[in-house]
Amino acid sequence: MKIVADENIPLAEAFFESAGEVVRLPGRNLNADDVHDADALLVRSVTRVDEALLAGSKVKFVGTCTIGMDHLDQAYLNKAGITFDNAPGCNANSVVEYVYAALCRLGVDWRNRSVGIIGCGNVGGALYRALKSQGVECRCYDPLLSRDQNPDLAALEEVLQCDIVSMHTPLTTEGSHPSRHMMGYEQLNKLRDGAVLLNCGRGAVIDNQALSRLLDERDDLQVVLDVWEWEPEISVSLLHQVQLASPHIAGYSYDGKLKGTSMIYQAFCRHFGLNEQTTLTDVLPATENNRLTLPVGDVWQVICKLIEQVYDIHADDRALRDMVAASAEPVGVGFDRLRKQYPVRREFNNYIVPASGNPAIDGPLQALGFTLESR
Numbered sequence: 001m002k003i004v005a006d007e008n009i010p011l012a013e014a015f016f017e018s019a020g021e022v023v024r025l026p027g028r029n030l031n032a033d034d035v036h037d038a039d040a041l042l043v044r045s046v047t048r049v050d051e052a053l054l055a056g057s058k059v060k061f062v063g064t065c066t067i068g069m070d071h072l073d074q075a076y077l078n079k080a081g082i083t084f085d086n087a088p089g090c091n092a093n094s095v096v097e098y099v100y101a102a103l104c105r106l107g108v109d110w111r112n113r114s115v116g117i118i119g120c121g122n123v124g125g126a127l128y129r130a131l132k133s134q135g136v137e138c139r140c141y142d143p144l145l146s147r148d149q150n151p152d153l154a155a156l157e158e159v160l161q162c163d164i165v166s167m168h169t170p171l172t173t174e175g176s177h178p179s180r181h182m183m184g185y186e187q188l189n190k191l192r193d194g195a196v197l198l199n200c201g202r203g204a205v206i207d208n209q210a211l212s213r214l215l216d217e218r219d220d221l222q223v224v225l226d227v228w229e230w231e232p233e234i235s236v237s238l239l240h241q242v243q244l245a246s247p248h249i250a251g252y253s254y255d256g257k258l259k260g261t262s263m264i265y266q267a268f269c270r271h272f273g274l275n276e277q278t279t280l281t282d283v284l285p286a287t288e289n290n291r292l293t294l295p296v297g298d299v300w301q302v303i304c305k306l307i308e309q310v311y312d313i314h315a316d317d318r319a320l321r322d323m324v325a326a327s328a329e330p331v332g333v334g335f336d337r338l339r340k341q342y343p344v345r346r347e348f349n350n351y352i353v354p355a356s357g358n359p360a361i362d363g364p365l366q367a368l369g370f371t372l373e374s375r
């Protein structure tokens with residue numbers, strides 16, 4: 001069996017090689033010739049999987065090692081009888097940790113703010129549950145959920161009145177609630193004075209031109225963008241207007257990426273009737289330097305110092321701005337390079353923190369996912 005895999009899928013060989021030959025190719029440039037004689041295609045979000053790519057090929061299974069599926073032409077795949085799968089929730093925890101890291105970096109203590117969550121599925125739902133467990137007031141906009149599923153559902157206008165608004169919707173252009181440009185100038189301008197807006201879903205859910213215009217007019221907002229309209233050709237002027245910027249890496253914890261590979265391997269084995277030969281625990285490495293000391297300070301300082309030790313979001317922001325400032329390569333090439341060369345980032349639960357014995361400190365650290373060790 002021939003398996004064509006995006007070069008940025010970590011450990012694809014470790015999972016798939018027992019089933020066939022794994023051919024690695026750059027996902028952004030995959031073409032019909034590359035996949036013509038493949039039995040299975042493994043992609044990430046940068047490959048448009050449609051009739052132009054697959055018509056006339058042998059491909060019978062497409063797996064995207066990501067949560068998002070907007071790059072798959074699902075209508076075509078269904079029509080062509082090609083099985084496809086994604087990795088729901090694989091990097092949800094990584095995105096939640098990105099949100100914490102961003103808020104720490106901005107000095108915004110979420111524990112005494114109201115938080116609006118737009119899109120409350122695997123990622124938004126994980127953020128919601130984590131915040132609720134810390135006693136945070138949350139309002140959620142998700143027209144496809146019922147109050148039984150989420151008692152804090154509210155109208156979009158109410159959610160936009162929260163101190164922090166975090167966006168986690170898929171990118172859709174059809175259906176009853178298409179998300180593309182759901183945040184236009186009018187909606188963005190409803191954000192309250194001094195609000196923090198984060199987008200970790202898909203870039204085009206926010207009209208980036210409208211956001212830029214609004215930020216020309218209002219200087220009270222703080223904006224964090226991990227995802228951008230027109231990736232990888234992001235708007236450099238918008239980059240200069242936002243407080244924190246990153247090259248679509250919120251979900252790039254190593255744990256989340258490997259979970260994506262392993263979930264697609266499971267789907268692949270189901271499709272081809274194979275027994276699984278490799279599991280996530282077989283390949284997930286131990287975390288280096290995972291014993292942390294308890295920082296000195298009040299609870300908020302302890303939280304932010306620990307988070308910064310395990311995930312320095314400012315380094316991601318700096319790398320993107322430095323790449324643009326250096327002008328050594330086209331912005332789109334640099335954006336993709338930063339993603340490809342992204343350093344290993346492990347999730348909070350891999351780090352062991354000595355318990356302080358003070359529930360006011362230990363409780364929040366546990367809620368964030370750190371592993372506490374009793375004295």
Ligand SMILES: NC(=O)c1ccc[n+]([C@@H]2O[C@H](COP(=O)([O-])OP(=O)(O)OC[C@H]3O[C@@H](n4cnc5c(N)ncnc54)[C@H](O)[C@@H]3O)[C@@H](O)[C@H]2O)c1
Binds near residue numbers: 091125169178202
């Ligand atoms: N930045 C990153 O690295 C990163 C990482 C993971 C996922 N994502 C993106 O985040 C998206 C959400 O991930 P998920 O795992 O939570 O998906 P999910 O499918 O589990 O949940 C999405 C939720 O959004 C809701 N929704 C759909 N359209 C909406 C609309 N117009 N308004 C409000 N809510 C709407 C759905 O009802 C659903 O509950 C993914 O589709 C992906 O595009 C980005």
Ligand SMILES: O=C(O)[C@H](O)[C@H](O)COP(=O)(O)O
Binds near residue numbers: 046248249251
């Ligand atoms: O949808 C997802 O899972 C995330 O956006 C994911 O992190 C995208 O990463 P990519 O496939 O672009 O490497």
